[in-house]
Every structure is written in structure tokens, then in C-alpha cells.
Amino acid sequence: MKVVEGLLYAEDHEWVKVEGNVATIGLSDFAQHELGDIVFLELPEVDDELAAGDVFGVVESVKAASDSFTPVSGKVIEVNEDLLDAPEGVNSDAFGSWMYKIELSNKEELDGLMDSTKYTEFCSK
């Protein structure tokens, strides 16, 4: 399992990269491994207002579909359209395959996320 240092992680296995007031969000390597071969993604749309814990989309592997939850609140400002055409990218490069960028409306929510060490522990439980 690959865990990148310097990112934040949610219990639902999203990774969060924070740059100023913008968070980039993707699915962790642990999650893609657990899900297996990913064949379809449903992502939010630009300008969607999401609250932490909202379903932002769906990640679908050959075997099952799972709702995905946004770990932080804010307005979606960019979506990785390329990934919709090639969702298997999440399997081959989970950290290179970002899903959407969100303008944070409550930066305090970041305190509730895990760093790479805590997330590694969390996954090994």
C-alpha cells in the first residue's frame, strides 16, 4: 500500500491535498486496492456546493458500486474530466488521479483529517 506524506486522509479513504484555500481530492491507493478494477466514476459538477459528508459521486469497480463522500465542505471549482473516460487510472496511479478541486468554506474541517502516519495505522487495523 502506498501512502504519500504531506497529504491528508479521510476515514472514507479519500486523500486531500491542500494548496491555500483549495483542496484537491482523490481516492487512496488502499481504497483502489480494496475496490479492485475500477470501471466507472461519477464525479461532481463544477459549481456544486458540497458539505462534508455529502455524497460527491460513485466509484464503481467490476464487482460493486460505492458512494463516495466529500471529506470537506465548499464549492467545486474543477473536475478531472479525463478520469471519467479512463477511470482505471485510479488503479494504476491513485495519487496521480485526482477527482475534483474544491474551494474550502471551512478550513477547520481539515483538523479532523489524518496525516499519512495516522492513516497508515488506520488502514492496518
Next chain:
Amino acid sequence: MSNLQRTALYEEHVKNGGKIVDFAGWELPIQYEGLVVEHEAVRNDCGMFDVSHMGEVTVDGKDAEAFVQYLVTNNVKTMKEKQVIYGQMCYENGGIVDDLLVYKYNTEKYLLVINASNVAKDFAWMQEVVKKFEVKLVNISTETSEVALQGPKAEKLLQNLTDKDLSEIGFFFFENPVVIAGVECIVSRTGYTGEDGFEIYAPNDKITIVWNAIIEKGGDYGLKLCGLGCRDTLRFEVALPLYGNEMSKDISPLEAGLGFFVKLDTDDFIGKSALVKQKEEGLKRKTIGFEIEGRPVARHEYKVLKNGKEIGFVTTGYNSPSVGKSVGIAIVDAEYAVKGEEIEIQIRKKTVKAIVTAKRAYKKSYKK
């Protein structure tokens, strides 16, 4: 995962990196390296599955043939010795108790292979039916293990481990015993993937020997250990039905598109009169294949619509590894079961367009 059953091969799955899940009350691997890799191995080379969770019932006695004939929809009386046939057990109303394989030794001895999740229900059903016959039924499920070796290279691989000429075992026939790596097994040329291959039965305390001997020789034949994930995508692509999906107590074999295995011109069997009536009146529902525009996957029980009106439901859907499209099988009102018909599938909050196709997305390649 307490209270779950383990097959005799459980430790081997863990040792080989199988990802274990609860599958119908059994701890079995859903995958090893990955569902798609394993799927492709079976289509192109060969793959091995632990299907020891399947149930086995022996039928012995002078009325054995009459009993099995009364129990199943297919014609048992025309079976040759060492032949295997596929059929269904029905309720009186034509709904399906389960589907099964019938192995014939002779007219007084058969082996029935049933689905894991239905073993208790099926055995209780058989015990009720058998009261009218002089037959002894024994449920040997818990002492019998089963391995399926499937794929175009299955015969060449297995031939390394036995003196029996496997090319002599015809499609849907079996031999017993076949000595594999020193273990006496029942070997049938059957399977659930649409590929050539074998199903191998042995006692629990011997199956590990067979399993490991196949692995040892497997490298030269591209053998992959396979989980139950790809077993489902493989069987689905060639439109082999699954109980609980394409079949249920509320779906008759005719509605499921399995009329070939229902011999209405043979002796009486349970459900026959209901099925004869259903056929005479015309089927109200039929099973179809469909192909979706784009990538979303239509899962089991998703609604099928026509111009917004509900006309049926999806029985199985996948993004098919072999054809690379999102396809599925559904049961719909008969008037829409026409190839080329445009339909819609309700996938979560969205409705997507689909087109009615043949049920089979991928061509079977059995040994002729």
C-alpha cells in the same frame, strides 16, 4: 467473520494471497491478483477455482431414475451412463427451487450437485419428494470438496497429473475414479465459465494434494488462481444463469430463457403442468440481454424502463471484461423482448439508454 464455514482449501487461499470475503456463508476468496487478470487467464490460458462450497447429494436405490426424473425439468431417462445434464428443480407453480447438475452412474445411482446457499433448502425439498420412492438420499456436501480448472489449456495442464486420457472425457460426461496426483477423484468435463475445462471432486482431506499438484504444473500453462469475482463475470458473459439472479422461486425456467432444459414432452415432473400452461398461454415476461450507452454498470435489481414506465428489472450487469462494454441480462415484459428495442435502465438517480441484444455477450468455446 464468525460462524462462517471454511473449505478444506481455506489455508491455501490465505497463503496464496486470496482476498477472503463472506460468500453465501463461506469464507472464500473474491480475488487473488485482480478480477480482470483472473478473468482473462481463464479465457486465454487457464484458471483454478475452489468451489467446495457447492453441495452434493447422492441418490441410491431402485427408484433412483424415477425419483430424479420427477425432481428435475430435463429428461433424465435418455441419459447415458457417466453423462451429466443440467436442469432445474421446480415448485408446483413452476418457480425454481434451484438449478443443478445430474451425474448418472446408472439407473440406480446418481449424484446431484446443487448451489451452496441452497443446500439446506434443496435437501429438505428432496427429502419431501423422495417419500414416494424407494431411494436413499445422502447429503455429502460437508465431506466433499470441489475444484474447477477452466480454460483452453486446462486439459493439457491436468493431463500431466493423471494416466487417464482426458481427451476421452466428452463434454458433459464424467469419469470416476480418475487418479490425479495419486488421489481418486470424480472428474467431469463441465464448468461455469463458457470455456473448456473440468470440475474435480475429492474428499476434503485429499483436495489440497490435488490443488497444489495443479499449481505446481500450472506455470507452464499460464494458470492463475481465481476468486469468485471472475467466476461471476465469466459465467455472466456467456449467459449462464445464476440462482438468485436469473432464477428464483418467482421466475420460471421458461421466463428465465432456459426452456431448452425443460422437457415438457417427457414423464411428469414437479411443476410440469404449470409450465405447460405457461407455455400455452404465452410468456408474459422474457429474459433479454442489453447493452448500455457508455460506462455505467446496471446492477442486479435495477429497474428497466420504457418511456419512463417500469417494464422489468436487471438480473445481472457488468462492465464485461472480455467485450469491454457495459452489458447485462434483464427480465422484462415480453412485448419489449425484441432485439434492437430501445429501453432505459434506472442507475441510481439517472436514467441511461440501453438497447436489447442477445443474452450472450461472449461466445462459448467448449470442446466439441
